[in-house]
Amino acid sequence: MSAVTTERKGDILVITANNPPVNALGFDVRAGLEAGIKEAQGDSTVKAVVIRCDGRTFFAGADITEFGKPLQEPGLPTVVNMIEACEKPVIAAVHGTALGGGFEVALGCHYRVAVPSAKLGLPEVKLGILPGAGGTQRLPRLAGVEVALEMATKGSPISAKQAKEYGIVDKLADEDSLTDDAIAFANDVADKRPLPVTSQMTANAEAGVFDAFRKANARKFRGFEAPEEIIQVIESTYDKPFQEGAERERQSFMKLIMGTQSAAQRHIFFAERKASKIDDVPDDIQKRDIKRVGVIGAGTMGGGISMNFLSAGIPVTIVEMSQEALDRGTGVMRKNYENTAKKGRITSDQVEKAMGLLTPTLDFDALGECDLIIEAVYENMDVKKEIFGRLDKLAKSGAILASNTSYLDINEIAASTSRPGDVVGMHFFSPANVMKLLEVVRGDKTDKDVLATVMALAKKIRKVAVVAGVCHGFIGNRMLMPRQVEANKLLMEGATPSQIDKVHVEFGMPMGPFQMADLAGVDIGWHRDPNRIEDVRDALCAEERWGQKKGAGFYDYDEKRNPSPSPRVMEIIDEWRAKTGTPQHEVSDQEIVERTLYPMVNEGALILEEGKAQRASDIDVVWIYGYGWPVYRGGPMFWADTVGLKPIVDALEKHGFTVSKLLKDKAEKGEKFN
Ligand code: 3HC
Numbered sequence: 001m002s003a004v005t006t007e008r009k010g011d012i013l014v015i016t017a018n019n020p021p022v023n024a025l026g027f028d029v030r031a032g033l034e035a036g037i038k039e040a041q042g043d044s045t046v047k048a049v050v051i052r053c054d055g056r057t058f059f060a061g062a063d064i065t066e067f068g069k070p071l072q073e074p075g076l077p078t079v080v081n082m083i084e085a086c087e088k089p090v091i092a093a094v095h096g097t098a099l100g101g102g103f104e105v106a107l108g109c110h111y112r113v114a115v116p117s118a119k120l121g122l123p124e125v126k127l128g129i130l131p132g133a134g135g136t137q138r139l140p141r142l143a144g145v146e147v148a149l150e151m152a153t154k155g156s157p158i159s160a161k162q163a164k165e166y167g168i169v170d171k172l173a174d175e176d177s178l179t180d181d182a183i184a185f186a187n188d189v190a191d192k193r194p195l196p197v198t199s200q201m202t203a204n205a206e207a208g209v210f211d212a213f214r215k216a217n218a219r220k221f222r223g224f225e226a227p228e229e230i231i232q233v234i235e236s237t238y239d240k241p242f243q244e245g246a247e248r249e250r251q252s253f254m255k256l257i258m259g260t261q262s263a264a265q266r267h268i269f270f271a272e273r274k275a276s277k278i279d280d281v282p283d284d285i286q287k288r289d290i291k292r293v294g295v296i297g298a299g300t301m302g303g304g305i306s307m308n309f310l311s312a313g314i315p316v317t318i319v320e321m322s323q324e325a326l327d328r329g330t331g332v333m334r335k336n337y338e339n340t341a342k343k344g345r346i347t348s349d350q351v352e353k354a355m356g357l358l359t360p361t362l363d364f365d366a367l368g369e370c371d372l373i374i375e376a377v378y379e380n381m382d383v384k385k386e387i388f389g390r391l392d393k394l395a396k397s398g399a400i401l402a403s404n405t406s407y408l409d410i411n412e413i414a415a416s417t418s419r420p421g422d423v424v425g426m427h428f429f430s431p432a433n434v435m436k437l438l439e440v441v442r443g444d445k446t447d448k449d450v451l452a453t454v455m456a457l458a459k460k461i462r463k464v465a466v467v468a469g470v471c472h473g474f475i476g477n478r479m480l481m482p483r484q485v486e487a488n489k490l491l492m493e494g495a496t497p498s499q500i501d502k503v504h505v506e507f508g509m510p511m512g513p514f515q516m517a518d519l520a521g522v523d524i525g526w527h528r529d530p531n532r533i534e535d536v537r538d539a540l541c542a543e544e545r546w547g548q549k550k551g552a553g554f555y556d557y558d559e560k561r562n563p564s565p566s567p568r569v570m571e572i573i574d575e576w577r578a579k580t581g582t583p584q585h586e587v588s589d590q591e592i593v594e595r596t597l598y599p600m601v602n603e604g605a606l607i608l609e610e611g612k613a614q615r616a617s618d619i620d621v622v623w624i625y626g627y628g629w630p631v632y633r634g635g636p637m638f639w640a641d642t643v644g645l646k647p648i649v650d651a652l653e654k655h656g657f658t659v660s661k662l663l664k665d666k667a668e669k670g671e672k673f674n
Helices: 027-042 076-085 101-108 123-127 135-143 145-154 160-165 178-189 209-216 226-237 242-257 260-274 300-311 323-342 348-356 364-369 381-394 410-415 448-460 476-493 497-507 513-520 536-542 567-580 589-609 616-627 636-643 645-654 661-669
Strands: 004-009 012-017 048-053 090-094 097-099 111-114 119-121 293-296 316-319 358-361 372-375 400-403 423-428 437-442 464-469 555-557 563-565
Touching: 004 027, 012 027, 012 178, 027 048, 027 076, 048 178, 076 101, 090 101, 090 178, 097 101, 101 119, 101 135, 111 160, 111 178, 119 160, 123 145, 123 226, 123 260, 135 145, 135 226, 135 242, 145 209, 145 226, 209 226, 226 242, 242 260, 260 616, 260 636, 293 300, 293 364, 300 316, 300 323, 300 348, 300 423, 316 323, 316 364, 323 348, 323 358, 348 358, 364 381, 372 381, 372 448, 381 400, 381 410, 400 448, 410 423, 423 448, 437 448, 437 616, 448 464, 464 616, 476 497, 476 513, 476 536, 476 567, 476 589, 476 616, 497 513, 497 589, 513 555, 536 567, 563 567, 589 616, 589 636, 589 645, 589 661, 616 636, 636 645, 645 661
Parallel strands: 012 048, 048 090, 090 111, 097 119, 293 316, 293 372, 316 358, 372 400, 400 423, 437 464
Antiparallel strands: 004 012, 423 437, 555 563
16 A cells, blocks of 8 residues: 555545554655645635555654665655745644644645644654754744744654644544544635735844853753754844755754664664564463552652552552561652652652552551562562462462562572462562663573563553563663772772762763762672771761761752862872872773773673673663663763774773673674664
């Protein structure tokens, strides 16, 4: 079936695209739209045109898989210009998501009719590019510079209702009769002239609006090239003739699309989707029905985990050992929801609805009615084994038994039950109701349908799930370890905590290793004997420098938790440098990169070599969504490709690391990870 068809409805020509799954504007669709417009132009009995899409959505954008390949004419800007130049009114009938090039097609139309559930947006910035089919030109003219700046630099779609308020959508249609409503609208405006041609409109901007916007968003845009490019394009062209602006847009589009940041961000777009696929598990495998989830532990993790399910409308039974812990845990959950409501992100009805799905209890046996039970107690193998032994006796047949452990051996936990096939790791990241990553840990005996069920459920609770094999720390935390070890060594050799952290922040990480230690708690995993001091960390802990919560850690903190370098910490470090006789040298920023980030790449390569991750791109997804690795660097393995594997291997060897065989082989053959 052809990607675009036309049909007459009285005086109206209806052009319908059908290019599953999301009606991306690939060559066939563009050519079809061009032909449809030509047909309307050439037929004097056609009075107006409706452009609509079959399937779940209006055009979701340019076809990203065509990027980097030679363009097959007609290009999208040509098609959009042609739609706008049509002498008969063209009406876009929008449902689902009109995104990127799809939104630009709608902007090229003379009118837009949308169902209330539709969303419209310019997400190109999330792919490291800018709207390249007139979006930076038409949106400021139609909705104003400020709306255009907001939508094009942040990439979040707006609702059809909001779009109507901005003057982008002309009419809201009935949810069930979009095509008919659009045709009726087309009949109404068929004879109306002049046509509203967006590119001919003028845009105004208040003085100082661009700089104010830059300033307000400086933190958000830090490190990214595309947002600033978008601001510059709009700033330099909003009051110029359309053609001049369109040319500038094209130049910037080409510049960004050839750049590394865009390649990295497009890599992550596809990597995220690929991560949900498990090589030896068919997509259509029968999944288990999860109607109720049980969570053991109402601490920070257990509470956060529960909120994910409650927010998705799935009832949760949460179990604790004491009424006090239970009350505290549920109180925190309620407070979190109420804070979100205060920010206007959810309504108070939604708060009550979510909390209404929660059953707090001290009765462990209540877990017997759950289809998935997630254990979120503290990290102790004996405790976990005891819990899983109990679960084995009470959980219903076919229930999935999951552990939220961040390091421990899932096989050993599974062996404490008579049903290891039902056991899986579900490693959430803190705060669990916010962080997008879920590491799904596949035990040696985990059943395939258990994995498939958990992966599908992850999508339902809006997590990005990645499958990891059983190893200490799985993918993410395992790669964190060599970074921390080296950061500590660098301290002893002459670097300061602030220098090491600064290098990581400049690289684009939200924080460096010592800032992270202070946030998480320097005392995590500490032996708790203030008289046993064997390294800098022990010395800090002995003085109760446990991090932000104590107002002191590797840094000193004021009441607002602003950090400043600590003279006391430097004294302790100096003491230990002298005590251990560590030779001192001037540590350069480059050395910090080579000794803290390259070993992560090496560990990632080892993880792949051992088959603990399915693909390099899965490792990238873990680091982007679990640890805030800058998306414009595409994750550690993609980044390694951009640095070059050979220089990485050389530097690792120079610093005395044992290099993974896979990394070495790839470097020698001139191959990449992705
Ligand atoms: N091009 C090519 N493939 C696309 C695509 C696109 N624009 N958008 C989605 N797909 C593919 C996905 O890769 C996925 O493929 P798979 O099934 O093989 O993994 C499939 O379509 C379904 O996508 P999702 O799993 O993401 O489906 P959802 O229903 O969860 O989400 C969506 C739908 C909201 C449309 C989401 O896919 C999305 O955000 N897509 C990208 C939108 C976008 O970035 N558009 C701008 C493109 S750039 C552009 O238009 C440039 C222009 O200015 C010139």
